[in-house]
Amino acid sequence: MFQGRAAERAEVERLVAGAGAGTGGAAVIRGEAGIGKTVLLDHAADAADGALVLRCAGSPPEAEQPFASLELMLRPVRDLGGPEAERLRALIEPQAAAGREDVFAVRRAVLALLHRLAADRPVVCLVDDAQWLDAASADALAYAARRLGAEPAALLAAARDESTFGSSGLAEIRLRRLCPEEAAAFLRGTAAGAGLAPPARDRVLAEAEGNPLALRLLAASLSPAQRAGCINPFTFHDGASPVGGTLQAELCARLGALPPGTRALLLLAAADDTRDTARVTGAAASVGATVADFAPAERAGLLAATRTTIAFAHPLVRAVAYHRATPSERRAAHRALADSAGAAHPEARTWHLAAASLGYQADVAAELERAGACSGDRRAYGLTFYVTKWSPAKIGDFMAGVEAVAEEIGLKL
Structure with a gap:
C-alpha cells in the first residue's frame, strides 16, 4: 500500500516508460529497512506492462559467491540461444575462471545480452537488497546500468546503504520516513491498525517514527488490552508480542554479536521510552553495564547516545532488543529503571515496578x-x-x- 511517495512513483514510472520508448536508464532506490523500497520495485514491475521483467535479490549467504545474483536474475532467459547467451553462461558458471580478463568479458556479455533481449521487447531489471549482492554481480550490473541510456531497457536497484553502487554515478531515489499524517493514514489502512483505540494508535505512531514496516509490525504485536489503550506509558513493548520477519532475525544476529554489557545497556534503553540518557546510565550498574558499553552499539549502527538522549537507528531495534531478552532479564531491567527513576519521578518508578512484578x-x-x-x-x-x-x-x-x-x-x- 502506498502512502505519499507520489514523486518517487512518478520517477519509477518515467524510467519504465523510457525503456518502452527506447531511452532507458537506471536508478538506485535508497532507504532504511522497511521504508518501502520493495513496494516501489513491485510498482515498477506492475508499470512494465509488456516488458520482460528480470528480478533478483541479494542474499547474505550468497554474498561471497561470484555471480550468484546475476545468475538468479538471468534464469528466465538461461535457455536462450545465441552467442551472447552462450558466452555469458560460460563466463558465470561456478567452474569458470575468475581472472581479470573475465571481469571485463562478463560486463560486455551482460550488456550484449540485454541489448539482444531488448530488440524483441523492453527489458526492466529489478534488484532488491542490493547491499547483499556478490561483488561480481554488482560490478557487472553497474557497468550495464551506466550504458542503458540508448537501450530499451531500465534497471532499478534498491539498497539500504550508501556504498552499494555508490560510485556508479547512477541517479538516486531516496525514500524518507512518512510524515505524521501519512503514517496515520497508512496505519488505518493496515489490518493490524484498524480498530485501534486512540491511545494505542498514538503510541504506535510515536514508536514507529514513520517507518511503514514498523507501523505494521508494532500494531500487530499489541495484545487485546493494549489495542484497547491499556499500554504502559513508559515501556511500549511491555505486554506486546515479539515482532517477526527477516529484519527481526537480522537484528537478533547483530545484537547477539555485541558484548554482554552492551546488550544489557540496550535492554535498559529499550525498556525506557523516555530516551533519557541519565535514567538509563543511572540504572546501568545494576545490570552489569557502564556508559562505555554504548560504544559497541554505536559502532554497529544500532543507536546514538548524546549527553541527554538516546536514539535507536531504526524503530524496530528497540522492539527486538526488548523481546530478545529473557523475561527475568526484562524484569531486572525494569527494577533497575525504577530505582534510577527514584522519588524524583514517582510515576515512572511505579510503572517500572509494575513491569518488574511477577x-x-x-x-x-x-x-x-x-x-x-x-x-x-x-x-x-x-x-x-x-x-x-x-x-x-x-x-x-x-x-x-x-x-x-x-x-x-x-x-x-
Missing part, C-alpha cells in the same frame, strides 16, 4: 492506582490487571470503570 503485588497495584489518579489519566489503570494479576472480581470492577469513562468521552471499546 504475580500479584498489592502494593504495586495500589501505587498504580495512585499514579493514574495523580496523572489525571484513567487509562493509566490499564496495565494493572495484566501485570499485577488482579483477581477476576477486581478485573470486572476495573473494566466497568473503564467502560463508564469510555462512554462518557464517546470512545468505543
